[in-house]
Amino acid sequence: MPVEEFVAGWISGAVGLVLGHPFDTVKVRLQTQTTYRGIADCMVRIYRHESLLGFFKGMSFPIASIAVVNSVLFGVYSNTLLLLTATSHQERRLQTPSYMHIFLAGCTGGFLQAYCLAPFDLIKVRLQNQTEPRAQLGSPRPRYLGPMHCAASIFREEGPRGLFRGAWTLTLRDTPTVGIYFITYEGLCHQYTPEGQNPSSATVLVAGGFAGIASWVAATPLDVIKSRMQMDGLRRKVYRGVLDCMVSSVRQEGLGVFFRGLTINSARAFPVNAVTFLSYEYLLRWWG
Numbered sequence: 079m080p081v082e083e084f085v086a087g088w089i090s091g092a093v094g095l096v097l098g099h100p101f102d103t104v105k106v107r108l109q110t111q112t113t114y115r116g117i118a119d120c121m122v123r124i125y126r127h128e129s130l131l132g133f134f135k136g137m138s139f140p141i142a143s144i145a146v147v148n149s150v151l152f153g154v155y156s157n158t159l160l161l162l163t164a165t166s167h168q169e170r171r172l173q174t175p176s177y178m179h180i181f182l183a184g185c186t187g188g189f190l191q192a193y194c195l196a197p198f199d200l201i202k203v204r205l206q207n208q209t210e211p212r213a214q215l216g217s218p219r220p221r222y223l224g225p226m227h228c229a230a231s232i233f234r235e236e237g238p239r240g241l242f243r244g245a246w247t248l249t250l251r252d253t254p255t256v257g258i259y260f261i262t263y264e265g266l267c268h269q270y271t272p273e274g275q276n277p278s279s280a281t282v283l284v285a286g287g288f289a290g291i292a293s294w295v296a297a298t299p300l301d302v303i304k305s306r307m308q309m310d311g312l313r314r315k316v317y318r319g320v321l322d323c324m325v326s327s328v329r330q331e332g333l334g335v336f337f338r339g340l341t342i343n344s345a346r347a348f349p350v351n352a353v354t355f356l357s358y359e360y361l362l363r364w365w366g
């Protein structure tokens with residue numbers, strides 16, 4: 079089993095993650111809190127009350143977990159394609175796999191990464207939603223003091239299953255949309271690259287960026303529900319399940335609720351996935 083794809087997936091994911099985390103914090107706040115009037119209001123209030131550091135809340139765990147999550151995503155994708163088409167990453171440039179095979183391999187990668195991602199994503203979302211400024215003498219103490227404290231508190235207060243709160247919605251979100259992610263990427267690269275050649279850096283950047291936007295546009299409705307399910311149970315349990323969360327969110331806020339955070343999600347998705355795919359392709363070419 080080629081391991082290069084796993085390592086390339088890890089490094090490229092970390093580059094994208096640091097770049098996109100501030101956007102991600104704004105998105106999570108907009109999806110789960112109703113006090114902000116829009117992207118600009120949310121950014122200004124985070125900056126005023128929590129300083130620049132407020133945008134980076136909850137980043138340490140995703141950085142630590144990206145090694146597992148992104149290497150599973152890219153490693154499983156590439157190795158599933160190898161299984162389905164008997165071609166390596168390099169050979170696939172000469173012999174493009176069918177879109178059905180790319181979609182199936184993407185869905186497999188998305189499904190498996192969702193389970194690795196679930197507890198880390200939950201802790202990230204809980205920390206991003208803490209609006210308290212950094213601990214100062216006399217200021218209110220946030221509920222969670224850091225990622226380890228957050229994990230231990232969830233385990234103690236909500237049981238071991240609590241760490242997988244929202245995992246089912248995350249799987250529903252990621253399985254088809256990661257299929258869309260890879261189809262868009264491979265499709266655009268194929269379209270704009272002469273037969274048998276490697277895509278240019280510009281092509282990889284644009285194809286990666288649009289793959290991010292297309293997949294996140296499709297993922298946003300379930301992303302909102304996932305974030306709400308993850309915040310549920312913090313004080314008291316509000317939703318009886320995924321369907322109940324969807325129905326009560328629509329009843330209270332209208333259909334527009336499914337598009338909360340869409341603009342910021344798309345603005346984040348382009349640069350994050352452009353650099354993710356660029357570093358992924360370059361690392362694989364470098365390792366030959």
Ligand SMILES: CN(C)C(=N)NCCC[C@H](N)C(=O)O
Pocket residue numbers: 091094251252255256259290293294297347350351
């Ligand atoms: C729509 N979804 C769930 C995806 N396209 N997932 C693939 C990885 C995305 C990248 N790490 C990012 O954070 O944008």
